[in-house]
Amino acid sequence: MDRSRLEAFSDGVIAVAITLLALNLTVAGPGHGPLVHQLHDKWPAFVAYLISFFTIGIIWVNHHALVRTIKTVDRPLLFLNLVLLLFVVAIPFATATVADYLSVPSDDTPVAMMLYGGVFLGMSAGFGAIFEWTLHGQRVYQPLPAEQHWAARRRFVGGGLVYAVAIVVAFFNAIASFVIIGLVAVYYIFERTPASAAPGSGDEQPVA
Numbered sequence: 001m002d003r004s005r006l007e008a009f010s011d012g013v014i015a016v017a018i019t020l021l022a023l024n025l026t027v028a029g030p031g032h033g034p035l036v037h038q039l040h041d042k043w044p045a046f047v048a049y050l051i052s053f054f055t056i057g058i059i060w061v062n063h064h065a066l067v068r069t070i071k072t073v074d075r076p077l078l079f080l081n082l083v084l085l086l087f088v089v090a091i092p093f094a095t096a097t098v099a100d101y102l103s104v105p106s107d108d109t110p111v112a113m114m115l116y117g118g119v120f121l122g123m124s125a126g127f128g129a130i131f132e133w134t135l136h137g138q139r140v141y142q143p144l145p146a147e148q149h150w151a152a153r154r155r156f157v158g159g160g161l162v163y164a165v166a167i168v169v170a171f172f173n174a175i176a177s178f179v180i181i182g183l184v185a186v187y188y189i190f191e192r193t194p195a196s197a198a199p200g201s202g203d204e205q206p207v208a
Helices: 003-024 035-041 043-067 075-103 109-134 146-170 174-191
Strands: none
Touching: 003 043, 003 075, 035 043, 043 075, 043 109, 043 174, 075 109, 075 174, 109 146, 109 174, 146 174
């Protein structure tokens, strides 16, 4: 399969997922109290929207950076990409669920937060699997030297480990888990964007 088809399909799925996030941003409307109070009561929905929006945006940026290094697209890569997209599409559902249960805290709130973190953990695992695929054989234009593989893996799985921690923390404190997941998004925005090396320099290393 041509690499552009993989990118086009992935871009379409990611675009749908990021658009669906906005459908959760609603208020009761006139007759249900001052609008300011309604907005205040919906703060979990707005915060969850921001976290999920930037996370999906980071996925799109880094997916592009990773795929452009790939020379050939084979069947295993297609299925690994589907695993990634499986969790990307689930993000709007998890976002809506956690927003609802944080707005009205109950015994199910930690479960909703664990679901939210679990979807991000699955997304991170899917991305990590694609990156692992690129490390073997002559599948990319500029293969990483073998001695750099573990350092690169640590950069990829770092976020996944934090998501796992957030899932455990959610059992004790849902808000703290929410903050941890948000900090992961902030971290990747500023620290794990693709390297700006010139093509052919050998220094390009997309991250996720």
